[in-house]
Amino acid sequence: MALASAGLGTPRHAEPGEPGYRQWGPLSLGGEIAVSIAPEDPAFLNDTGYESSPLRRASLTLSASLAVARPLTLLVEARTDNLESPRLYALYLRLRPWAERSFDAQVGLVPPVFGAFGRRTYGSGNPLIGYPLAYQYLTTLRADAVPASADDLLRARGFGWLVRYPVGNPYAGPGLPLVDGQRWDAGVEVRVGHEPVQVAAAVTQGSLSDPKVRDDNGSKQLSARLQATPTTGLVLGLSVAGGAYTDRSLEAALPPDEARRRRRQRAAGFDVEYSRGHLIVRAEGIWTAFDLPALDAPRIDEPVEARTVSLEGVYRLAPGLDVAGRFDRLGFANVRGSARSDSWDAPVTRIEAGVVYALRRGLFLKAAYQHNWREAGPSGRRGFPAAQVRWRF
Amino acid sequence: MTCLSPGPVWAALLLGLALVRPTAEAGTIRGRVDVRLEWPPVRPRPAVTDLGMAGPRSTPDRRRSVVYLEAGPMGAFDDRSRGEAALSQRNEAFFPYVLAVQAGTTVAFPNHDRTYHNVFSFSKARRFDLGRYPRGQSKSVRFDRPGIVRVFCDIHAHMSAFILVFAHPFFATTDAEGRFRIPAVPAGAYTIAVWTDGNVRETRKIEVPAGEAPVDVDFQVR
Numbered sequence: 001m002a003l004a005s006a007g008l009g010t011p012r013h014a015e016p017g018e019p020g021y022r023q024w025g026p027l028s029l030g031g032e033i034a035v036s037i038a039p040e041d042p043a044f045l046n047d048t049g050y051e052s053s054p055l056r057r058a059s060l061t062l063s064a065s066l067a068v069a070r071p072l073t074l075l076v077e078a079r080t081d082n083l084e085s086p087r088l089y090a091l092y093l094r095l096r097p098w099a100e101r102s103f104d105a106q107v108g109l110v111p112p113v114f115g116a117f118g119r120r121t122y123g124s125g126n127p128l129i130g131y132p133l134a135y136q137y138l139t140t141l142r143a144d145a146v147p148a149s150a151d152d153l154l155r156a157r158g159f160g161w162l163v164r165y166p167v168g169n170p171y172a173g174p175g176l177p178l179v180d181g182q183r184w185d186a187g188v189e190v191r192v193g194h195e196p197v198q199v200a201a202a203v204t205q206g207s208l209s210d211p212k213v214r215d216d217n218g219s220k221q222l223s224a225r226l227q228a229t230p231t232t233g234l235v236l237g238l239s240v241a242g243g244a245y246t247d248r249s250l251e252a253a254l255p256p257d258e259a260r261r262r263r264r265q266r267a268a269g270f271d272v273e274y275s276r277g278h279l280i281v282r283a284e285g286i287w288t289a290f291d292l293p294a295l296d297a298p299r300i301d302e303p304v305e306a307r308t309v310s311l312e313g314v315y316r317l318a319p320g321l322d323v324a325g326r327f328d329r330l331g332f333a334n335v336r337g338s339a340r341s342d343s344w345d346a347p348v349t350r351i352e353a354g355v356v357y358a359l360r361r362g363l364f365l366k367a368a369y370q371h372n373w374r375e376a377g378p379s380g381r382r383g384f385p386a387a388q389v390r391w392r393f
Numbered sequence: 394m395t396c397l398s399p400g401p402v403w404a405a406l407l408l409g410l411a412l413v414r415p416t417a418e419a420g421t422i423r424g425r426v427d428v429r430l431e432w433p434p435v436r437p438r439p440a441v442t443d444l445g446m447a448g449p450r451s452t453p454d455r456r457r458s459v460v461y462l463e464a465g466p467m468g469a470f471d472d473r474s475r476g477e478a479a480l481s482q483r484n485e486a487f488f489p490y491v492l493a494v495q496a497g498t499t500v501a502f503p504n505h506d507r508t509y510h511n512v513f514s515f516s517k518a519r520r521f522d523l524g525r526y527p528r529g530q531s532k533s534v535r536f537d538r539p540g541i542v543r544v545f546c547d548i549h550a551h552m553s554a555f556i557l558v559f560a561h562p563f564f565a566t567t568d569a570e571g572r573f574r575i576p577a578v579p580a581g582a583y584t585i586a587v588w589t590d591g592n593v594r595e596t597r598k599i600e601v602p603a604g605e606a607p608v609d610v611d612f613q614v615r
Contacts, residue, residue: 021438021550028436065439077441090441104445111442119442191445195507200444225444232527233509275509277524319513319522360515361545 042380044161135181158346158377185211219244320358453490465561487554
């Protein structure tokens with residue numbers, strides 16, 4: 001009688017458990033290498049203020065968790081962009097004092113409570129290469145310099161990547177995004193509850209637009225988030241935040257009564273995620289207002305407001321093959337200058353669409369095209385083809 | 394016990410077309426696999442973006458082994474299975490951790506958790522993605538091609554399982570005590586192998602005689 005093979009081979013690289021990351025006792029270590037390429041961006045639409053763009057960046061991220069003792073875990077994340085000195089993006093202690101209760105406290109450089117995209121800026125959380133406008137686009141507001149009048153503000157429309165004002169730091173510098181998706185804030189946060197309802201709140205050093213490790217203005221930011229999961233696959237979130245965003249160096253340049261005031265950023269946001277089968281759709285909206293000093297005529301008497309909405313969809317066409325798209329709109333309220341009334345910064349619309357292919361588990365190729373429309377500011381290329389290789393380990 | 398490298402195993406599979414003296418009667422192979430490996434608890438990927446600790450999750454039983462004949466009689470390949478099996482998702486773990494089926498079997502993947510899972514595999518033997526579906530629902534995949542299928546969850550990186558798809562029916566998965574039983578094996582000379590957690594741990598030549606007395610084979614996996 002003839003025998004025939006069972007047809008079973010041993011996987012050449014199968015490791016026991018093979019979770020895709022490494023662990024040694026209480027230490028888990030994971031990481032990601034991502035290399036993105038795109039044409040130059042002379043209009044600085046994708047600039048982040050740290051001389052890097054999500055579309056043109058090589059980054060190495062290492063993250064680790066160390067179960068120090070039963071209720072305590074130390075979490076660390078360090079990243080280097082374009083082979084520059086590594087920076088810490090997360091460094092905090094997670095404490096769950098009661099194992100059976102859904103109560104967690106985190107202390108240190110902590111993930112943001114506000115919004116949804118801030119906790120999924122990279123890795124599989126971002127199906128595209130670029131960021132939503134709210135978390136990346138640089139407005140014309142700065143933490144260390146302010147316009148003296150509405151005319152100063154209107155003159156800067158669309159030049160958030162490098163803006164100069166007569167009050168405060170005299171040198172040109174990058175403006176602030178509505179929410180900084182590149183850095184996290186330092187402080188304390190707590191989360192209570194689990195699905196279907198959970199609440200999180202934080203007290204941190206900086207603001208949404210300018211997170212800080214050390215306090216630079218004697219004021220703390222309060223932020224909170226309510227999240228509900230009424231049914232599997234549907235996540236609803238509401239967020240609020242408020243805190244001073246200008247730094248102390250500005251006080252010396254202001255009249256005494258203005259110097260004593262706190263210039264705050266206030267924000268409220270909603271987010272929705274629905275997924276089913278091979279489809280994920282997300283929406284996020286943010287309203288925010290920044291206080292500015294009322295100095296010269298025409299004065300800026302009211303806080304300047306901005307609104308943004310982002311719609312995103314991901315669909316899995318086949319195992320390992322996704323298509324994704326995002327629409328973004330960032331708008332600004334009007335201010336009245338001496339000659340005209342206009343939005344205080346140039347509104348921007350962005351669309352990005354792309355394809356993600358998994359070569360194997362954890363190794364992805366992305367190709368995307370992003371197009372931007374901005375009503376003022378430096379001219380130049382508005383559309384960007386981009387590609388990314390991402391290896392998660 | 395050292396693991397066998399893939400080379401000799403593939404060679405053994407290719408040389409499986411060897412001649413043996415057949416008899417009309419069949420025997421049973423039975424025994425026990427004593428797994429003495431220790432595994433640390435699988436911790437989740439460092440989740441620095443989470444606002445708190447993840448909920449409790451189950452630990453899969455990685456001691457379960459699969460014992461199989463590296464080659465079977467030609468006639469055993471004529472009848473493709475139309476059987477069914479299940480690989481459940483429960484407490485953020487797959488159960489069982491290893492599932493052995495014959496080619497042609499349809500495997501259901503019921504979700505017993507309150508959260509979504511997204512079961513997928515990029516294995517050459519079967520590439521699939523079931524998408525997200527809620528608790529109480531199930532999707533199925535038919536496995537026609539022999540081989541090893543690594544199964545993962547796209548949402549929970551710590552979840553993994555194996556599906557071993559055999560071309561013949563002469564295999565068994567060990568029970569909680571490590572015992573196994575392969576019935577109705579035609580009398581003859583075979584190579585038997587034990588597979589534990591991703592690797593073939595040992596192969597052994599055995600002779601299955603005609604008659605009712607079972608052949609006892611014990612393994613120790615260190």
